[in-house]
Amino acid sequence: MVKTILLIEDDGILIDMYRKLLLNHGYNVNTAIDGEDGLKKALEDHPNLILLDIRIPKMDGMTVLKHLRADTWGKNAKVIILTNLDATDHILQGVVDDHPSYYMVKSNTRPEIVLEHIKEVIEE
DSSP states (O other): OOOEEEEEOOOHHHHHHHHHHHHHTTOEEEEESSHHHHHHHHHHHOOSEEEEOSSOSSSOHHHHHHHHHHSTTGGGOOEEEEESSOOOHHHHHHHHHHOOSEEEEGGGSOHHHHHHHHHHHHTO
């Protein structure tokens, strides 16, 4: 069965890059460019994994994650935070509370490493 990944990201270049990378490795990819649309798609489509940016329009990624974790399905959804936002104490507390599988800084993480983590999390 083909696994589906929801990429919630507002940078078009990164969307294209990750979409191609994931499609080339056999995943279905859905995208959302803002938090409201991303949360809606996550709760409607129940993807196997969500790649979530923090700095996104309409609803930031930590708020998306809080709403997701309040949902019956979403409380156990697999989430990888992929952002350029450094983890402050406030963000780290939210990360701890909302249990993403990984928190990765885009500028410090090669796409191949992201793919390795995706494979690890999605196959659990």
